[in-house]
Amino acid sequence: xxxxxxxxxxxxxxxxxxxxxxxxxxxxxxxxxxxxxxxxxxxxxxxxxxxxxxxxxxxxxxxxxxxxxxxxxxxxxxxxxxxxx
Amino acid sequence: xxxxxxxxxxxxxxxxxxxxxxxxxxxxxxxxxxxxxxxxxxxxxxxxxxxxxxxxxxxxxxxxxxxxxxxxxxxxxxxxxxxxxxxxxxxxxxxxxxxxxxxxxxxxxxxxxxxxxxxxxxxxxxxxxxxxxxxxxxxxxxxxxxxxxxxxxxxxxxxxxxxxxxxxxxxxxxxxxxxxxxxxxxxxxxxxxxxxxxxxxxxxxxxxxxxxxxxxxxxxxxxxxxxxxxxxxxxxxxxxxxxxxxxx
Numbered sequence: 256x257x258x259x260x261x262x263x264x265x266x267x268x269x270x271x272x273x274x275x276x277x278x279x280x281x282x283x284x285x286x287x288x289x290x291x292x293x294x295x296x297x298x299x300x301x302x303x304x305x306x307x308x309x310x311x312x313x314x315x316x317x318x319x320x321x322x323x324x325x326x327x328x329x330x331x332x333x334x335x336x337x338x339x340x
Numbered sequence: 341x342x343x344x345x346x347x348x349x350x351x352x353x354x355x356x357x358x359x360x361x362x363x364x365x366x367x368x369x370x371x372x373x374x375x376x377x378x379x380x381x382x383x384x385x386x387x388x389x390x391x392x393x394x395x396x397x398x399x400x401x402x403x404x405x406x407x408x409x410x411x412x413x414x415x416x417x418x419x420x421x422x423x424x425x426x427x428x429x430x431x432x433x434x435x436x437x438x439x440x441x442x443x444x445x446x447x448x449x450x451x452x453x454x455x456x457x458x459x460x461x462x463x464x465x466x467x468x469x470x471x472x473x474x475x476x477x478x479x480x481x482x483x484x485x486x487x488x489x490x491x492x493x494x495x496x497x498x499x500x501x502x503x504x505x506x507x508x509x510x511x512x513x514x515x516x517x518x519x520x521x522x523x524x525x526x527x528x529x530x531x532x533x534x535x536x537x538x539x540x541x542x543x544x545x546x547x548x549x550x551x552x553x554x555x556x557x558x559x560x561x562x563x564x565x566x567x568x569x570x571x572x573x574x575x576x577x578x579x580x581x582x583x584x585x586x587x588x
Contacts, residue, residue: 260558264581265401267446268387271350279448295448296580 259301263294266305269319270294273326276338284335287314291335307332352389353377355413355441357433363500367466368430369405369416374441377411380404382473383450383553383581386415386443390425400425403469403555403581404444407476413441416500418466449553449581453483457551458544461489462534462564464556465498467583471555472501475508484512490542492534492560494521516542534560536567546572555581 263270263279270278279295290311297316298308304320309332316332330336355372362368385403392398406414419430433439451459451474459478461471468491478485493499496519505515518530518538530538544550552573554564561582568578 258558259584260582261584262580262582264385264446264449265584267385268350268399268401268442271445275349277445277447279446293448295446301584 257300261299261301263297263299263307265299265301266307266319267295269305269321269326273319273328274338276340278338280339282337283316283333284337285309285312285314285316286332286334288312289334291337350442350445352440352442354438356438357435358412359435360430360433363416364498366498367416367418367500369414370429370433371406371412371414372439372441373411374413375411377413378444379408380413380444381447381450381452382407382477383470384444384446385470386413386441386445388415388425388429389440389442390428391440398424401445403473405469405472405476407473407480416466416469416472449555449579451477451551451553453478453481453485455551457485457487458548459485459487460543460550460552461487462539462552462554462556463489463491464534464560464564465493465583466500467554467556467560467581468500469555470581471553474553475505475513478513479508486512486544488514488516488542488544490516490518490534490538492518492520492556495519496522496524496527534564534567536570539564539567540571543568543571543573546574549574549577552578553581554578556583558582558584
């Protein structure tokens with residue numbers, strides 16, 4: 256286990272900034288193993304960018320790079336994202 | 341939430357420092373006044389942003405320690421020696437000065453009295469902060485949800501909110517401490533890291549379907565969550581929030 260690993264709660268502000276809705280209660284379905292789960296429970300690794308990984312299989316669900324006034328979001332690892340609207 | 345102009349949209353607001361409370365040698369609570377505050381739920385956090393004279397910005401997340409109380413928001417901050425933000429918040433900021441803040445943030449790691457219980461809170465170090473907001477919210481609402489807090493600290497001096505937890509105990513709230521590194525003379529409580537045996541002794545039985553909230557450093561939370569699943573508790577009833585070395 257990586258002690259620097261965090262969870263989806265740690266990027267809640269950034270995700271809400273990007274998606275404009277509360278995202279920790281959104282449910283993502285992993286494109287790797289197919290397990291659904293709340294974004295709050297995904298594993299988060301922070302470096303030059305942010306990587307969200309499936310807590311069950313480790314698949315990279317999303318990669319986010321934030322600049323001063325833009326964000327780049329790669330969601331190829333998420334099959335379905337269910338959001339309260 | 342009432343008062344929020346556009347639901348979901350986060351904006352940076354100015355918050356004024358009202359009061360500083362020394363909790364332990366390394367931890368202080370900063371009480372802020374946020375005129376636009378829309379209210380919050382226990383367990384939510386805020387992002388704090390500091391801007392240096394040269395424009396460099398640093399952002400960190402801090403859990404809200406207080407129960408909803410108008411425009412007042414209390415954050416309990418552990419001072420990290422090499423931190424960019426926490427030493428400023430705990431030692432530099434003076435009453436009347438302002439910082440930028442946005443929130444409340446998060447909707448998963450939250451508890452309200454209407455969610456019910458039994459409630460089992462498991463805290464490692466400053467991971468107690470969002471759980472204290474739950475305990476304070478429960479007390480403010482005169483709610484009697486059966487609640488237990490298992491709180492792991494290094495030593496007695498490192499226990500945050502020690503007196504208030506003692507005062508609030510009873511009325512369905514039980515607080516159990518474990519002191520991992522040093523214990524005062526005559527200590528009869530737990531003196532080791534939280535482990536499956538301790539959780540089995542302190543937590544309600546799986547048949548009572550307790551709601552778990554575990555917060556602390558990543559290794560602590562991983563160990564607690566794994567142990568609870570092994571003890572037969574329902575994984576979706578175990579909510580976790582992991583603290584990193586850089587702020588939360």
